[in-house]
Structure formats: structure tokens, C-alpha cells
Amino acid sequence: xxxxxxxxxxxxxxxxxxxxxxxxxxxxxxxxxxxxxxxxxxxxxxxxxxxxxxxxxxxxxxxxxxxxxxxxxxxxxxxxxxxxxxxxxxxxxxxxxxxxxxxxxxxxxxxxxxxxxxxxxxxxxxxxxxxxxxxxxxxxxxxxxxxxxxxxxxxxxxxxxxxxxxxxxxxxxxxxxxxxxxxxxxxxxxxxxxxxxxxxxxxxxxxxxxxxxxxxxxxxxxxxxxxxxxxxxxxxxxxxxxxxxxxxxxxxxxxxxxxxxxxxxxxxxxxxxxxxxxxxxxxxxxxxxxxxxxxxxxxxxxxxxxxxxxxxxxxxxxxxxxxxxxxxxxxxxxxxxxxxxxxxxxxxxxxxxxxxxxxxxxxxxxxxxxxxxxxxxxxxxxxxxxxxxxxxxxxxxxxxxxxxxxxxxxxxxxxxxxxxxxxxxxxxxxxxxxxxxxxxxxxxxxxxxxxxxxxxxxxxxxxxxxxxxxxxxxxxxxxxxxxxxxxxxxxxxxxxxxxxxxxxxxxxxxxxxxxxxxxxxxxxxxxxxxxxxxxxxxxxxxxxxxxxxxxxxxxxxx
Numbered sequence: 136x137x138x139x140x141x142x143x144x145x146x147x148x149x150x151x152x153x154x155x156x157x158x159x160x161x162x163x164x165x166x167x168x169x170x171x172x173x174x175x176x177x178x179x180x181x182x183x184x185x186x187x188x189x190x191x192x193x194x195x196x197x198x199x200x201x202x203x204x205x206x207x208x209x210x211x212x213x214x215x216x217x218x219x220x221x222x223x224x225x226x227x228x229x230x231x232x233x234x235x236x237x238x239x240x241x242x243x244x245x246x247x248x249x250x251x252x253x254x255x256x257x258x259x260x261x262x263x264x265x266x267x268x269x270x271x272x273x274x275x276x277x278x279x280x281x282x283x284x285x286x287x288x289x290x291x292x293x294x295x296x297x298x299x300x301x302x303x304x305x306x307x308x309x310x311x312x313x314x315x316x317x318x319x320x321x322x323x324x325x326x327x328x329x330x331x332x333x334x335x336x337x338x339x340x341x342x343x344x345x346x347x348x349x350x351x352x353x354x355x356x357x358x359x360x361x362x363x364x365x366x367x368x369x370x371x372x373x374x375x376x377x378x379x380x381x382x383x384x385x386x387x388x389x390x391x392x393x394x395x396x397x398x399x400x401x402x403x404x405x406x407x408x409x410x411x412x413x414x415x416x417x418x419x420x421x422x423x424x425x426x427x428x429x430x431x432x433x434x435x436x437x438x439x440x441x442x443x444x445x446x447x448x449x450x451x452x453x454x455x456x457x458x459x460x461x462x463x464x465x466x467x468x469x470x471x472x473x474x475x476x477x478x479x480x481x482x483x484x485x486x487x488x489x490x491x492x493x494x495x496x497x498x499x500x501x502x503x504x505x506x507x508x509x510x511x512x513x514x515x516x517x518x519x520x521x522x523x524x525x526x527x528x529x530x531x532x533x534x535x536x537x538x539x540x541x542x543x544x545x546x547x548x549x550x551x552x553x554x555x556x557x558x559x560x561x562x563x564x565x566x567x568x569x570x571x572x573x574x575x576x577x578x579x580x581x582x583x584x585x586x587x588x589x590x591x592x593x594x595x596x597x598x599x600x601x602x603x604x605x606x607x608x609x610x611x612x613x614x615x616x617x618x619x620x621x622x623x624x625x626x627x628x629x630x631x632x633x634x635x636x637x638x639x640x641x642x643x644x645x646x647x648x649x650x651x652x653x654x655x656x657x658x659x660x661x662x663x664x665x666x667x668x669x670x671x672x673x674x675x676x677x678x679x680x681x682x683x684x685x686x687x688x689x690x691x692x693x
Contacts (some may be wrong), residue, residue, distance in 0.1 A: 156226040158182065161218045162574040165654035166211045168624050169218045173226075176274055176286055176314075179204060181226040181550045183275070183350070185393045187406075189412060191217050198405040198622035199275035199350065200646050201284075201313075205405075205622025234272070234351035237361045239318065240359045241267070241309050243402040245329035247297070251311060254294045261329060265291045266309075271316055271354040276346065276408035276622060277646035280527045281320030281338025283408075290314055300326030307332045309356065318348070321528070331356075340517055340529070346407050383449030384541040385508055388492060390534040391442030395600075396512050397505075399432040401520035405622070405645050412524035412641050414692075415664035416503050419457035419557075423507035424545075426454035426484045426552040431641055433511030433545035434521035436534065438504050440667070441497035445506070448539065452509040452551060454484045458501030458560055458665060471569045484551040501560030501665040510667045511545030526642040561666045565591050568655050568663055569677040573628065574621075575650030580613040587652060591671040592636065598668060600642040602629075605672065609634025612650065620646040626655035626663070628674075638672075639661065 144516055154414040156178060162170045173179050183199040193213025198205040206221070208214035243263045252258045257265060271285035277692065296312045301324065304310070308319040310327035319325060320337035337347045348354050387394075400413020414420035414437055423433045434442065441460055455462055458660065462479045466491025479485040481504075487493055495504055514521045514531045535539075576584065592605040610630055622645060623629065628636045629649045636652065640663075656677055666672055 156181070156225060158221045158226070161221050163214070163218070163571065164205060164574050164622075164651070165571060165624050165626050166656050167214050168205060168207045168622075169214055169221070170621065171206065171221050172201060173204065175202070178226050178273060182221075182224065182232055185224060185226070189606040191216060191220050196403050196405045198277075198645055199203065200277065200621040201275075201619035203619075203621040205624075207402075207405075207624065209661040228272065228484055234353050236270075236353045236355060236604065237348050238355045238357050239309075239333050239335045239348075239355045241331045241333045242360070243267075243309075245309065245331045247328040248330045251292070251294055251328050251330055255292060257291065262292065265289075266311075266330065267356045267358050271356070273348045273350050273352045273354065274315075275350055276406055277622075278408065278512060278644060279320055279323060279338075280408040280529065281346045281348075282317055283337075283346065283352075283354075284349065285316045285348070285354055286314060287316065292316070294328050296326040296327060298581065305332070307334060307337075309333055334606065344407065345518075346460070350406055379413060382610075383489075384453075384513075384539050385451065386446040386448050387534050387538040387540070388444040388446050389442060389536055391438050391444075391495070392440050394436055394438040394443050394534040395523040395525070396434050396514050396531045396534070397437040397522045398434040398511075398520055400522050400641060401518045405517055407417055407518075408527075408645060409518060409529065410524060410526060410645050411524040411625070412520065412526075412530065412600075412643055414522075415641050416505065416661040418456055418661045419503070419505045420507070422482060422555055422557070423454045423456040423505045426456070426555065427452050427507050427546070428548035428551050429507055429509065429511050429545045430547045433507065433543075434514060434658070435505050435507040435512060436540075437505065439502055441495050441504070443495045443504070443506065444492060445487075446492045447489055449489050451487045451542070452484055453487050453493065453506060454482070454551075455495060455504055455506050456482050456555075456557065458498035459557065460498045460504055461496035465497065465626040466602055467491055480554065482557050483518045483554040496558075498667070500562040502667040502670075503664055508540075508542050509546050509551070510542035513541040513543035524642055526644060535594075538608075556660075561662070561670055565671040565673050566662065566666050567673050567675050568659050570628070570653035570655050570674045571677055573651035573653045575618065576652050578614045578618075578650040579610060579613050579630075583610045583613065584652070586610060587636070588674050588676055591673050594666055594670045594672065596668050600640050602640055602643055603638040603663070603666070603672075605636050605638065607635065610636070610652065614650075618648055618650055620648045623647045623651060625658050626657065627651045628653045628655070640664065 158171045160172045181203045186197045196207040252262045269288040273283035274286050303323040304319050307323045308329050309331040312327040366556045397414040400411040402411045424433045466474050467606040590607050592607045597604045627639045631649050
């Protein structure tokens with residue numbers, strides 16, 4: 136294992152080249168995930184198929200990418216065991232590409248069709264013939280739910296990404312980049328070459344599975360001349376789809392800046408291009424649920440910077456945990472029209488009687504507060520979770536004034552909990568976060584690594600649940616070129632070309648194409664989520680990453 140602060144250098148050493156059809160090396164990605172590096176797409180598909188068919192002990196999720204497979208583990212110890220076991224696997228068995236055949240009707244009139252014809256030397260008609268005349272296989276998912284990276288039977292259509300990405304690619308766009316083809320499932324930024332469009336709905340939560348073309352599926356693009364309507368934009372599930380049918384619950388008087396329904400997330404769907412989402416400060420949500428007698432993962436409300444105001448419809452039991460704030464309750468008017476106010480402490484259960492209104496003030500420190508109601512918020516689950524995923528648009532929409540949230544059956548205790556102590560939350564000073572070297576720390580020299588840990592990084596206003604954008608002295612890479620997209624995790628610190636890190640949070644894209652210099656240890660992600668806009672962060676090297684493995688690693692041969 137590398138010492139704290141040193142770049143991870145993973146190389147195959149010894150007699151010569153790495154044996155064919157084996158994992159070349161394994162890199163740590165934080166404390167609970169590892170990244171297996173392989174020789175090509177064939178081995179990526181073979182390893183992905185093997186891990187899905189016969190999961191390793193402690194394996195939680197698997198995410199294939201261009202040249203790597205990310206394996207998430209249930210614990211750091213499991214990650215270490217998985218790293219060693221991956222080096223032993225034999226990938227010589229051929230990958231069976233006999234998955235379901237999906238036919239996608241396509242109008243070939245994309246803005247970049249002529250340019251692709253020029254780049255490939257095939258001309259416009261040749262591109263259409265080459266693209267529709269072969270079977271494509273979905274190798275892996277990423278970027279967005281329903282976005283499948285498809286590999287063809289030949290490399291006639293290998294083209295670079297656009298030098299200047301588009302800020303908005305229409306849903307249903309059929310595109311090429313590198314050796315891959317894909318269909319954009321929703322309107323989003325993108326740098327792929329657009330050659331056509333389809334009205335096929337690539338992602339539909341009412342379908343099982345929701346992805347029209349999931350990993351392993353074969354795809355045939357069929358040229359059509361008739362005009363097609365572009366695929367409809369996915370619509371976020373209404374936050375109160377279940378609640379409106381009930382007669383009581385919580386009425387949203389004012390949602391504040393951004394208030395979302397969150398539980399502990401939807402792990403295990405990386406293969407569909409879906410991130411975990413869930414509460415950013417998991418400990419605070421668990422604490423609030425514990426106080427009202429709910430199951431730990433019951434859905435509650437995550438709100439930032441105060442301003443949330445809710446009214447009880449029927450008597451309710453509530454608790455607020457997270458950023459310490461003033462909690463004031465205004466009574467309903469009595470017969471004389473009089474009202475009165477009282478305050479309640481955070482991290483303490485309290486009753487909110489019918490007609491009373493709770494207001495959450497601006498935090499004294501920290502950034503995010505969590506409101507739990509006995510029984511949990513009863514929004515419609517999506518892929519097993521009630522969480523809002525702001526990156527993909529999955530789950531309930533942000534809360535809006537006038538909305539009624541019902542309560543469900545998530546109470547697991549007949550009594551409420553006792554008041555609890557809360558940890559200290561970030562204030563005006565500098566918050567120190569422990570990190571381990573990232574899987575691509577070797578893209579930076581020692582001077583850049585030292586600069587990364589020596590300075591205070593400011594949290595920019597452009598930060599959100601996808602990632603915290605940081606400002607400081609830019610970091611210089613020691614390696615040039617483009618990194619193929621690979622799986623990543625919450626806590627990863629990705630460094631784009633301008634050199635300013637982005638700290639991925641729960642709604643992060645499941646794959647990324649920029650080097651990850653470090654990863655915040657899992658136990659401190661809750662603390663990271665409480666650093667406010669304008670707050671300062673300093674990173675400190677820790678020594679708790681899973682061991683790195685190469686073909687000559689002794690542990691791998693035991």
C-alpha cells in the first residue's frame with residue numbers, strides 16, 4: 136500500500152507483459168471500492184459478466200466502463216479481499232453476445248453526419264450503411280440512465296468527440312464517439328457526433344427493465360425516411376403522487392431554496408446508469424428518523440440553508456437533525472383569531488398539532504437539515520427508493536408550495552426517541568477532510584499532490600448535490616492526454632483540465648473522464664455535505680485505502 140500523500144503507481148512488473156485475459160491491475164477507489172484495469176473491451180465484458188453471474192463475497196455493485204470495471208464493496212475489508220480475488224480470475228471464457236435484439240428506427244439526418252462521412256472517408260451514404268448494417272452490443276451504461284455505450288462489429292465508424300461540446304443535445308439523438316455509438320435518452324450536454332435521431336424511448340420507469348438497451352443487449356439501427364417525433368423528455372415523479380390520496384400529512388407552505396425528499400438511496404443500479412442519490416448527510420437523516428421512531432432509511436426532507444416551512448394536516452410527530460437552526464412553531468388561530476409561537480430544539484422529537492406551522496431558520500453552522508415525520512414521507516418509490524436524484528431526474532420533484540406530503544408505514548417503534556447530542560458542524564473556519572490517494576493520483580507529480588493538501592479550497596456557489604466545485608490554486612497534471620471514461624464514487628475528487636477539483640456527492644455521474652486525484656474517506660462524506668457555500672476545506676492524507684494489486688502482488692497469488 137502506498138504511504139499517505141504519495142501518488143499510486145500501479146504497474147505490471149516482472150517477466151514481461153501481463154497474461155492475456157487476466158485483470159492487469161487493481162487500484163483503490165477510496166476505502167470501499169476498487170478499479171480493475173483490463174486489456175480491452177472483450178475482457179471488460181468478460182469480467183462484468185463473471186461478477187454479475189458469481190458475485191464475490193462483500194460485492195455491492197459492478198460498473199463496467201471503457202477499459203475498467205469498478206467494484207463497490209460493503210466494507211473496507213471486503214474491498215481488500217475483492218482486490219486480491221480479482222487478480223486470480225480467469226477471463227478466457229468467451230463472452231456470450233446473444234442478448235435480446237433491440238431494433239431502433241432511426242432517421243439519419245444528424246448535424247454531424249456529413250462531418251463523420253468526411254472523417255471516416257465513407258461519405259454520408261457510407262456512414263448510414265455502416266451504422267445500420269452491423270449489430271451493436273451494449274457494453275456498459277453511464278452518463279445518464281438509459282445511455283448505453285454500444286460497440287460494433289467493426290471499427291469503420293471510429294471518430295473523435297467534437298472539439299466543442301454542445302450545451303444541449305436533443306433527446307433521441309443517435310451519436311458516435313470513439314468506437315462507440317449511443318442514443319441520448321434525455322436532453323443534456325454532450326460532445327458526441329450526431330448522425331441521426333429516433334423516437335425510441337430509451338428510459339421508461341414504467342417498463343421492466345427501464346432501459347430499452349441495457350448491458351448485454353444487441354442493437355440494430357434500422358433506417359427510416361418518415362419524420363419522427365423526438366423522444367419525450369422524462370418527467371420527474373410528482374413528489375406527492377401517493378400523498379394526495381391521503382387526508383393528512385404535511386403541507387408545504389414554503390420550500391426554501393431547495394427541499395427534496397431523500398432516504399438512504401438506491402444502491403446497486405450502476406449498470407443502468409443510475410447513481411445512488413440519497414441523503415448527503417446520512418447520519419443526520421438516520422438521527423432524525425430514530426428520534427420519531429422510524430426505520431433508519433425512512434424518507435424525510437433534506438433542506439439547505441433554512442427557509443423550509445411546513446404545516447401539519449392532522450397531528451404529527453416530527454424531529455429535525457443536521458445543521459443547528461432555530462425551529463419555531465406558530466399555532467393555528469384560535470376562535471378569537473389569536474396565534475402564539477414557541478420554539479423547539481433540534482435533535483429532539485416534538486408534536487406539530489393540526490394547523491400548526493414549523494419554520495426552519497438559517498443554520499448557525501453547517502448547511503443541510505433533515506426533517507423526519509413519524510411514518511416517513513410517503514412518496515412513490517422508484518427503483519426501490521424515494522430519493523430525488525437531481526442528476527438523472529429520477530424520483531420526486533423538488534418540493535413546491537401548497538404540496539401535501541402524506542406519511543407512510545415506516546415507523547418501527549411504538550415510542551419516540553430521547554433527545555440526542557449532535558456533532559459539531561462546519562462554521563466559519565476550515566473543515567479538514569481525510570482523503571486517500573485516488574486511482575489516478577499518478578497523473579500528478581509530487582508538487583501538485585503537495586499543493587492539493589497544503590491549500591484551503593473554497594466551496595463555490597455553483598456547487599450542488601452532484602458535486603462541490605472548489606476554488607484555489609489550480610493543480611497541474613504531469614500526464615497529458617484523455618482518460619477513458621471509468622467508474623467513480625461519491626467522495627471522488629476529479630480534476631478537469633483547468634485544474635480546479637470537483638468533489639463528487641451522492642448525485643454524481645457514475646462514470647467520469649477526468650483523473651481522480653483523491654477520494655474522501657466514506658466516514659467523512661456526511662461532514663463534507665455540511666460545508667456551506669463559501670466555506671473552506673483542507674484535505675489531509677490518510678492511510679486507509681485498500682491495497683493496490685499487480686500481477687506480482689503476493690497476496691493475489693495466495
